[in-house]
Amino acid sequence: MKWTIALASLLFAAQAGAQMVDLRAADAVGGDAAAGAAKVAVCVACHGPGGNAVVPAFPALAAQHAGYLYQSLAGFQRRADPASPMTAQVKDLSDTDLRNIAAYFAAQPRSAAATAVAGEAGARLFRQGDARRGIPPCQGCHGVAGQGHPLRGSAPRYDYYPALAQQQSAYLVARLAQYRDGKLADSSNALIMRGVAHNLDDAAIRSLADWLAAMPR
Ligand code: HEC
Ligand code: HEC
Structure with missing residues (x-):
């Protein structure tokens, strides 16, 4: 029995080892915003001027944290998923390019998004979660105003937690479904969100996305 468990965890480690990126001790991401520009x-062309996306399916990048942007770009390179339009975009960029581009978008102001109507259901889930359904409050890790982790600034790893306020709604819906369905699980942070999203149904995802897209920032 012991051996079976040991073997199973070895196999898991071998499988995960190839792909798994551990962000618990990640370094601060430095970059040259001017070189990124x-x-x-x-x-x-897709993400809008200064990363202020207009099309709801394209994520906004303006004022997102550099650590998160860098890690997100590195993830597209690592996964090389043929279904993502980002795979071709990052294929020929160097690691320095990714850092510089992350620094550039992090330094851009987020222009006010169109005001959307947001229901109370999304607000409640964001602030309180739903213990009966095993959904944790989002604000614990993404901040009361959806601005990023409350401990951001105290250690580099918290810069890897994204701001969510004023993110594009259709993008949020797609991304949360990817976490829930286990399609994004190749970093320690993606695993955290996989656990969070596990109990979200489509209606909960929709109400959260609408609330976050309309959240002032
Ligand atoms: C053809 C349109 C298109 C172009 C060009 C494009 N992107 Fe994207 N980008 C997308 C789409 C669509 C997504 C969501 C894709 C997904 O989740 O697989 C995305 C996702 C991203 C994300 C993830 C955002 C997040 O919140 O995690 C980043 C960062 C990003 N793009 C940066 C870039 C950079 C940098 C470039 C230029 C080198 C670029 N994109 C070019 C369409 C585009
Ligand atoms: C325990 C901490 C934690 C909690 C609670 C949490 N998140 Fe996250 N979230 C993260 C981390 C870490 C990431 C970065 C994941 C990655 O790099 O793939 C993330 C990423 C995301 C993203 C991707 C953003 C982007 O730009 O692509 C969305 C959307 C998101 N979270 C929504 C939520 C919602 C909605 C809730 C509440 C139901 C929630 N999160 C609760 C830690 C958390």
Whole structure:
């Protein structure tokens, strides 16, 4: 019995080892925003000027935390998922390019998004979660105002927790479903969100996405 368990965990470690990125002790992401600016002409065609996306399915990048942006870009490179339009975009970028681009978008102001109507259901889930359904409050890790982890600034790893306020609704819906359905699980942080999203049904995802997209920032 002991051996079976030992073998199973060895196999898991081997499988996870190839792909799993441990972000618990991640370094601060430094980058040169001016150098990044020279690389984003193609990006803003989809992500909007300065990363202020207009199309709901394209995520906003403006004022997102550099650590999170960098890690998100590195994830697209690592997974090379043929279904994602981002795979071709990051294929030929160096690690330094990713850091510089992350620094560029992090430094852009987020222009006010169109005001949407947000229901109370999303607000309640964000603030309190739903213990009966095993859903934790989002604000514990994403901040009362959806601005990022409350401990951001105290250690680099908290810069890897994204701001959510004014993110694009259709993008949020797609992303939360990916976490829930186990399609994003290749970093320690993605695993955290997989656990969080596990008990979200489509209606909960929709109400959270609408609430977050309309949240002032
Ligand atoms: C053809 C349109 C298109 C172009 C061009 C494009 N992107 Fe994207 N980007 C997307 C879409 C769609 C997603 C969501 C994709 C997904 O989740 O697989 C995305 C996701 C992202 C994310 C993840 C955001 C988050 O909150 O996790 C980042 C960061 C990003 N893109 C940066 C860039 C950069 C940098 C470039 C230029 C080098 C770029 N994109 C070019 C369409 C585009
Ligand atoms: C225990 C901490 C924790 C809690 C609680 C939590 N999150 Fe997260 N969340 C994270 C981390 C860490 C990431 C970064 C994951 C990654 O790098 O893939 C993240 C990423 C996300 C993203 C991806 C953002 C983007 O730009 O792509 C969304 C959306 C999200 N969380 C929504 C939520 C919602 C909604 C809730 C509440 C139901 C919630 N989170 C609760 C830690 C948490």
